[in-house]
Amino acid sequence: MKPTYEQSAAAKLAHDIRESAEKFDGVRRFMEVCGTHTMAIHSSGIRSLLPENIALVSGPGCPVCVTEKSFIDEAVLMARGYDAALATFGDLIRVPGAMGSLASHRAEGGDVRVIYSPADSLAIAAQIAPKPLIFLGVGFETTTPTIAATVKIAKEQSINNFFVLTAFKTIHPALKALAGKSDLHGFLLPGHVSAILGVTCYDYLVTDFHKPGVVVGFEALDILLAVKNLSDMVVSDDPRIINGYKTVVREEGNPTARALVDEVFRPTDAAWRGLGVIPKSGLGFTELYRAFDARERFPVTPPESKDDPRCRCAAIITGSKTPDTCALFGKECTPEEPVGPCMVSSEGTCAAYYKYGAL
Numbered sequence: 001m002k003p004t005y006e007q008s009a010a011a012k013l014a015h016d017i018r019e020s021a022e023k024f025d026g027v028r029r030f031m032e033v034c035g036t037h038t039m040a041i042h043s044s045g046i047r048s049l050l051p052e053n054i055a056l057v058s059g060p061g062c063p064v065c066v067t068e069k070s071f072i073d074e075a076v077l078m079a080r081g082y083d084a085a086l087a088t089f090g091d092l093i094r095v096p097g098a099m100g101s102l103a104s105h106r107a108e109g110g111d112v113r114v115i116y117s118p119a120d121s122l123a124i125a126a127q128i129a130p131k132p133l134i135f136l137g138v139g140f141e142t143t144t145p146t147i148a149a150t151v152k153i154a155k156e157q158s159i160n161n162f163f164v165l166t167a168f169k170t171i172h173p174a175l176k177a178l179a180g181k182s183d184l185h186g187f188l189l190p191g192h193v194s195a196i197l198g199v200t201c202y203d204y205l206v207t208d209f210h211k212p213g214v215v216v217g218f219e220a221l222d223i224l225l226a227v228k229n230l231s232d233m234v235v236s237d238d239p240r241i242i243n244g245y246k247t248v249v250r251e252e253g254n255p256t257a258r259a260l261v262d263e264v265f266r267p268t269d270a271a272w273r274g275l276g277v278i279p280k281s282g283l284g285f286t287e288l289y290r291a292f293d294a295r296e297r298f299p300v301t302p303p304e305s306k307d308d309p310r311c312r313c314a315a316i317i318t319g320s321k322t323p324d325t326c327a328l329f330g331k332e333c334t335p336e337e338p339v340g341p342c343m344v345s346s347e348g349t350c351a352a353y354y355k356y357g358a359l
């Protein structure tokens with residue numbers, strides 16, 4: 001059968017990548033920072049097309065995976081202690097905390113609503129008033145503008161039983177923490193996040209770390225082209241930041257969305273699974289919006305975050321290990337019975353390996 005255009009283009013790119021990779025000695029490891037890229041890479045079988053001396057490794061871009069266990073416990077304690085309802089995106093519902101998951105809290109009679117858009121939580125808040133509704137705010141720069149907009153609407157409409165428990169993360173501090181690793185040689189930069197942040201904001205990868213980056217979309221051909229660009233830049237020792245997703249990402253990003261986030265949230269220190277506390281890598285409320293801060297309104301003391309010592313999630317999301325090195329993978333830890341968040345999240349690396357195999 002005649003190959004499709006995509007198959008021919010993929011074969012040509014794979015050939016060009018192999019040719020490029022023949023020009024350097026040793027293995028070059030490129031990190032896909034974004035969880036959506038992890039799934040796209042595994043579902044399309046891209047890794048099977050790459051030469052042995054190019055490895056794609058996962059990064060910290062799966063928001064559920066980098067969120068510490070204590071966040072789930074904090075939410076459950078708030079709900080129990082203050083008779084509050086919880087609203088969350090579906091990915092979080094089965095993430096295990098030390099005291100169980102949101103799903104088990106719901107099974108015990110807790111009020112947990114799965115929503116598809118932050119705006120849904122305002123409608124729920126109106127229905128259940130005066131009972132408080134706590135929205136679990138997890139995500140990166142792609143998510144925070146819509147949540148900031150929701151908080152702003154809540155303020156304008158004086159919806160005073162709506163609160164947000166924040167565990168937002170910002171990508172630059174984590175990327176800076178990883179960029180110095182000598183076994184990472186380039187970065188596939190997140191497409192959706194870059195639509196908000198732009199392209200020039202990644203220049204520090206080149207100026208401070210002498211490493212290349214390519215902002216890339218989620219189609220297999222786009223990712224292959226980005227890998228070729230990274231490989232070529234390694235060969236020429238000419239690191240740059242390339243925008244490979246020009247249909248969506250503008251050089252300057254989306255200043256309006258960033259201004260909205262800056263109005264509602266301010267940088268705070270944040271704990272990342274695998275990376276520890278990174279200064280100014282999270283978001284809390286600005287003074288103007290602090291009335292919506294669930295942490296301030298419903299103080300609780302969650303147990304210290306302790307992952308199952310056998311779980312390798314922390315090493316996996318920093319590119320140091322792959323899921324098949326975890327003794328629990330596919331045995332005690334499966335998507336049906338997850339031990340760690342990398343298996344729960346639809347963007348988790350363990351879930352991707354389980355669903356699509358190692359290649």
Ligand code: SF4
Binds near residue numbers: 316
């Ligand atoms: Fe953790 Fe499960 Fe992944 Fe092992 S397979 S690292 S236990 S999430």
